[in-house]
Amino acid sequence: MHRIRSFQSSDAAALVEFAIVLPIILLMVFAIIDFGRVLYTVNNLTAAVREGARLASTQINPDPTTAGSESAVSTAVTNYVVAFGGNAGAPTVTETFTGALPNLQSITVQITNYPFTPITPLANLIGLGTIQLSPSATFRWEGAP
Numbered sequence: 251m252h253r254i255r256s257f258q259s260s261d262a263a264a265l266v267e268f269a270i271v272l273p274i275i276l277l278m279v280f281a282i283i284d285f286g287r288v289l290y291t292v293n294n295l296t297a298a299v300r301e302g303a304r305l306a307s308t309q310i311n312p313d314p315t316t317a318g319s320e321s322a323v324s325t326a327v328t329n330y331v332v333a334f335g336g337n338a339g340a341p342t343v344t345e346t347f348t349g350a351l352p353n354l355q356s357i358t359v360q361i362t363n364y365p366f367t368p369i370t371p372l373a374n375l376i377g378l379g380t381i382q383l384s385p386s387a388t389f390r391w392e393g394a395p
Contacts, residue, residue: 280372291336291366292383298330299343299387302359306345307389313351314391320345323359337365347391355394360386 302323306314313319324343331341341361348356363382373379 277372280370284368284370284373287369288366288381288383291364292385294334294336295331295341295361295364295383296385296387298327298334298341299359299361299385301330302327302343302345303357303387303389306357306359306391308392313354313393314345314357315347315351315354327359327361331361331364349394353394354391356388356390358386358388360384 305326306319306323309319309322314323323345324340327343328340331337341364344360344362346358346360347354348358362384364384366381366383368374368378368381373381
């Protein structure tokens with residue numbers, strides 16, 4: 251005849267300990283996942299604006315303040331963002347210049363309010379539904395006096 255094994259006190263204690271520790275472990279895992287994703291996204295957006303600023307800073311003829319030059323920089327940044335798997339649609343790219351021709355000194359390229367949405371429920375619990383990222387890069391214009 252088979253005997254049915256009943257819970258022993260050590261089994262019940264392990265079950266209670268697991269129930270206490272599980273939420274803490276899940277919070278840590280969710281935080282690591284979302285932190286890793288936001289760090290990856292920030293790093294790639296920073297690289298994208300750096301590429302755009304480098305392109306703008308090396309444009310001597312035509313000068314970087316023309317609409318064609320700004321469009322080329324915006325396209326380069328957008329292509330970089332799309333290549334790493336960023337959000338659908340073009341990011342908002344702005345260029346600002348320190349000085350005016352012929353005394354143009356530096357060029358700043360910025361992605362404005364790029365939306366990052368966490369995938370784990372942890373961010374929603376603490377009120378971070380969507381995070382707006384705005385990286386920028388400033389380069390010296392190569393044609394500066």
